[in-house]
Amino acid sequence: MVVLISGGWLAVVVGVLLGPGVFGLVGAENMQEQLTPALQAAMGWVGLMLGLQARREVLQGLPRWIWRVVSLDALLVGLVFGTAATLGVWAWLDRWDWGGVWWGASILACASAGWALETRSLVGIETPAKYEQARLAVRAGGTLSALVWILVFGLLLSIATRGADGAVSIDPIRGGLRLAASAGGAVLIAVIGRFALRIAGKKADAQLAIFLGMVAMAAGFAGQMGVPALTVAAMTGIVLANLSEKGVREFERFILRADLVIATLVALLAGILLSPGIGVPEVAIGCGLAGMRLVFKPIVLQRGSPAEAESGPLSIAGVRQSPVALAMALSALLIEPSSYMARTLAVIVIAGIVCAVLPVVLSWSDQRTKSVNDVEGVAP
């Protein structure tokens, strides 16, 4: 139960109950249009939250081995998960459709980056000192990996464009230019934001107004460029974090304080938008991704961390899917509101739930085996 609460999965369940599939409190008709403002605000908040953490002084203060963890995870996501997602989506669609495969595989591969950052359910409320390095690997490595892949996710999705005839074409140059233009927009939004924050001072209501203005601008840029709002907001956050201004630090705290609230909102929206027609292929791909996480993610954390680092129960922390995965799927739904995207979201939710439960089951069975062995050991 702790796992389901800490992973935000109960909020997904509440979302499903509220959605058109069960009680229908949120109607199916124009549902995505109705939820668009909430989705954009949530994506903007998540993007800013992640981007604002990429402050130069903080990154410089991290041990170098953290970058080894991030690089190994990037290799794993790009090569192993990318290939598996492409093959899985190809089999799922039952035909080679460039656009469909590109979109589905990009989302599923990027969503497999990083891991959940929460450690309390694995080591208790106070992390023992011997696991400090492992905790740093989980927290810092997971955050940076998610941030890197949000940018890659933006590039991959902007490369694929849907024409007037509905066909999807792949154009790397155009996609790159779109992302570059979005980066320019992010710099502009951040500079305007800094100016506004200087005027606003520490007032929470003014900071909220500035935040909404920045999200509206980021969503507008993202919509025009066909780049995910999550990516534009993250880029804005990165630029803003590195503009040395006292007001920016206050704003950073204001944004970061809402961590749990926004996570719940994201999970709730994911539950509402979840496709009711989940079938065997979605479950199979979701479970497949979860199985791959179980095999590969502990290796990334183990190989990336220093040899003397003790990880104990945190060795399985990498198995749990990052909550950023849900944000990525929702961000893709904003660009391409289709049933295919809703089913891709379903795959990510299934993978996330299986990944949240697997480590608990494994550690429980491990403890059970140990206790049986202990009893046998003392038996005459």
Place this chain on the structure above:
Amino acid sequence: MAEDPQTPDAGADVVERAQERVLLIMIVGSAAAFDDVLTGLLDIGLAGTVIESKGLMALLREEMPVFGGLASMLPDNTGTKIIFSATQRFMADRAFDLVESEFKADQRPLAFTVPIERVTGMRG
């Protein structure tokens, strides 16, 4: 006209009350506010002990971060500071005046006093 017999006693009461020992406790949420509070307290000549602390929500953000993994490791985002000062009531009143004049209502640190029944080792 006869003098009010209460006046000298009332004056003595005020002086006595001002010199009562109290424990002043201030909980400061942000590093920026802490700097201002500390400077102000030093200006009025109030000494104290500072301990690092965490609010419940800050503890949750630190132990169960969802998106703020790096931020959860920075004390800026998760820590508060508690200032303890065993002092006299008139000094505590000065500290309250300082907090009320220097900070807007929504940015003030939480400050309160509790009476001290018995004390030893106190200087000043």
